[in-house]
Amino acid sequence: MNPSQRLPALDWMRGIVMVLMASDHAAAAFDGGRRITDSSLIHGWDQPLGSAFLLRWASHLCAPGFLFLAGTSLALSVERKRASGVGAGHVDRDLLVRGLLIGAVDLLFINWFWEPGVLLLQVMVAIGLSMIAMIALRRLPSGVLVALALAGLSVGEWTRTGSFLTPLEPGPAAGALLLNAGVLPQPVFSMQAVLCVYPAVPWCAMMVLGWVLGRFLVARRDSDPANRAAVRALLIWGASALTLFVLLRGLNGFGNLGLLRQDGSPLQWLHVSKYPPSLTFSALELGLLCVALAGLFRLAAAREGLASRLNPLLVFGQTALFFYLAHISLLEVGARVGGLHQRADLGQALVAMGAVLVLLYPLCLGYRRLKAAYPRSILRFF
Secondary structure, three states: OOOOOOOHHHHHHHHHHHHHHHHHHHHHHHEOOOOOOOEOOOOOOOOOOOHHHHHHHHHHHHHHHHHHHHHHHHHHHHHHHHHOOOOHHHHHHHHHHHHHHHHHHHHHOHHHHOOOOEEEEOHHHHHHHHHHHHHHHOOOOHHHHHHHHHHHHOHHHHHOOOOOOOOOOOOOOHHHHHOOOEEEOOOEOOEOEEEEOOOHHHHHHHHHHHHHHHHHHHHOOOOOOOOHHHHHHHHHHHHHHHHHHHHHHHHOEOEOOOOOOOOOOHHHHHOOOOEOOOHHHHHHHHHHHHHHHHHHHHHHHHOHHHHOOOOHHHHHHHOHHHHHHHHHHHHHHHHHHOOOOOOEOHHHHHHHHHHHHHHHHHHHHHHHHHHHHOOOOHHHHO
16 A cells, blocks of 8 residues: 555545434434434433434444544554654644644534534544544554553443533533533533533544554555455454444443343344443444445455545545535524424435535535645645
C-alpha cells in the first residue's frame, strides 16, 4: 500500500455510516412518534419496540463507526506525514487544532438545532477530545492501547451514578462526564444546563482501536497489498466482540448498564444502551463493524471497479464532516420551514432522507474538488 493511497474499503464503510446517520437524523427531525429507547438513563427499558426501534438500532453503527474509522484514518495520515518528512511536533499540532475545531463545530453550530437552553456535548465533542488524547496515546505500543481501550469501553459500568431525565436533573460531577453521561446544572454561556450525551472515555476507546487497525495496515502495506492479513484480523476481532456480546447479553447482568433483557426475543437482545454506551453496545457494534469492514476489504481486492470516484458511498465517505453538517442543516431547516418538525411519520422522514441524499451528492462532489484544490487550507482539518 502506497502511503499516499486511500483505501476504498474505509471510505465505503464511512459512506455507509453516513447514510445510516441520515436516516436517524431524518427520523429525529420529522417523526413525531420517535422515542429514545436505547438509553439506560432516559426512559429506561420499558418502552415498546417496533419498526422505529429497528431503524434506530441500524443507526447504532454510526457513532462507533465514525470513531473507529477516524482512528484508522489518523494512523494512515500520520504515516503519510512521517513518510514525507513531517516531524512529530507538527503532527501533534495538527491533532490539537483538528480536535479543537471539530469540537467547536458541534458546540457552536449543531447545538442551535437541539434542546433550547441546554448545551449538548455530543459526538463531535467526543471525537475532538479523542483526537487531542491521541497526541499522547499514539506513542504507546499497540498491546497497551488495546488494554486501555478495553478498560475504557467498560468504564461506564464502574462509574454509573445518577440519571438524567426530563425535566433535567443533576447527574454526576464534572470530572465524571468524561466517563459517563449526565447533567451539569451550572449555567454555561447563558445555558441553563450542560448535558453530556457522549462521555469521552468510552468513545475515545473506539478511536484507539481504530488507530491499532491503521497501524496494522501500515506495518503490512508492502508485504500484503491485498490486505488479506487485515481481513483475517478483522474477522477474528469481529467474532471475538460478537461472542462477548452474546455472553454478556445472555447473562443479562454486568456489561448492560442496567438495560436488561425483559425476555428472549430478538428485539430485546438488540435493545442495548447507547447513552451511555454499555459494553454490550460496544461489543455488538464494533463486532458488526469489523465483520462488515472485512467484507469491504475483500470486495475492494476482488472488484476494483467499485472504487470509482463517482461511487456515492465513496463520495459521502470522503466528505464525511461536510456531509454531517450539511445533512443535519437540510433536514432540520426543511422540517421547520415545511411545518413538519416532529409532526410527520416515519415514512415521510425516510422520503426526506432520500431527497437530502440526492441533493447532497453533487454538493459533496463539489466540496471534495474544493478540498483537493486547496490542500493546505483550513479544509484539511475537516
